[in-house]
Amino acid sequence: MSLFVDAFVTSMLYAAFFSLAALGLNLVFGVMRIVNLAHGEFLVMGSYLAIALAIHYGFNPVLSLAVVVPLFFAIGLLLYYPLVPRLQRSDDPEMSSFILFFGVSFAMEGLAVQFFGNNYQEMNYALFRPLHLNLLNSTVPTAWVVTAAVSVAAIVAVYLYLYRTGLGLKTRALMINRDEAMANGVNINRVSAVAFGFSIALAAAAGSFSSLISYPTSPSIGDTFTLISFAIIIIGALGNPLATVLGAVVFAYAYGYTDIYLPNWSSIVPFIILIAVILARPQGLLGRKAREF
């Protein structure tokens, strides 16, 4: 019974972190109908920056968000204009985005090797005291609880942005009916650029905590995060940012329970579920008929 509860609690914390990791990818797909295959690399870059801030300035990851989030939001804004509008003028923006961001991902991985080397780096757990907390009768690292709490706060912030602000209303308008949004006066490039900036900032924010709750940071780990994020948003619903949370819950619980009861299967079962969802409900668990908004 204790193992079962441990798996439940751990999966819950994973689900929150995976939601944050994948949220930005879904936001970009929803608004721009493109797939950012370099999403995981931005997460890795955020992770390196947070680790550097911890080593050199003693910042814990929560404090490092004050630097990571605005910096990566600005990077997202700067990258949007030379990359995305050109993609959207192409005959097949989705396919073009796969190819373009595949290239961007390789370039970023190369840059990470150049600057940070190939070794694994990790954030120091001891930044959080006490080292462990009791949650639902399960003992878990405080760092995991903080990671999950920050992730939930970020998800709530995205919800408030989408549903309680004027810019969020325009963003949703763009997701639902692009032509109509333009006819209502929405400057699609401006709204999309902000969404792209948010997406990169969310990835980097997840990266600030990634080495505490998931994999140690290395240049090559970005692909894994992109793959997990992509699986999560497909399970939830492509193009619906808040469905990411459901996708992450399914993915995390599949991973968490198999990791405890069938450890050899822990990296296989979540993807078997992904295949099952694609076959049974291609629009995702919370999706409407494929791409119908």
Place this chain on the structure above:
Amino acid sequence: MEQKAVLEAEGISAGYGRMQIIWDCSLSVREKETVLLLGSNGSGKTTLMKGIMGFLPPMAGRVHFNGRDVTGMRVHEKARLGIVYSSESSIYTLMTVRENLVMSSVYRREGMEERMRRVFEVFPDLRKYEKQRASSLSGGQRKMLSVGRTMMASPSLLMLDEPSSGLSPLFTERIIDALRVLKDMGIPMLISEQNVEFTRIADSVLVLDHGRVVFSGSESEAERNDAIRSAYFGIG
């Protein structure tokens, strides 16, 4: 006194990719005027409307709005000048009715609540479903929402693409009544339709056939034209 032209489109040719659909079409809409663009399915009405609005870049021709050349202007820039374009798909199905109405006024917030009150007066059903998603509305209610949204936008020019498409005669009548309210408010309108009932609110009529303007005149001249009587009024 001759009214000033609000919209002037001269020699518009447009299409999809390399496929040209309309050739050398010209029209104008004057202040307080309602112009009906009449044509059967596939005659090029929507292409002409989209070409004027900028959804399709015109292959040839110029568009002037209130004397200003807006030919190469992007759709959202034209919208902010006050050109409101509404088509069959002009609602946000995943937003509530209220959010749909607010989105129409997102760049013209002044007097928004007053306009919303007016919309709810004209379409009481919309008030009833204010907090429901537009996807839960019937076809007719969606069309009411679509027209309500144009009222919210406080347009300087209203372009409506087939407002009666898919509607029963009863709902079509309600849409015509709602458009009459807009006409009485002095809003210039360009309406594309294949339903001849809309001539009742039109000041002038253009007939489009195979991508070309084949008739241009007043509503009464249209009714006297033998070819149009035969094709659209079922007389002849």
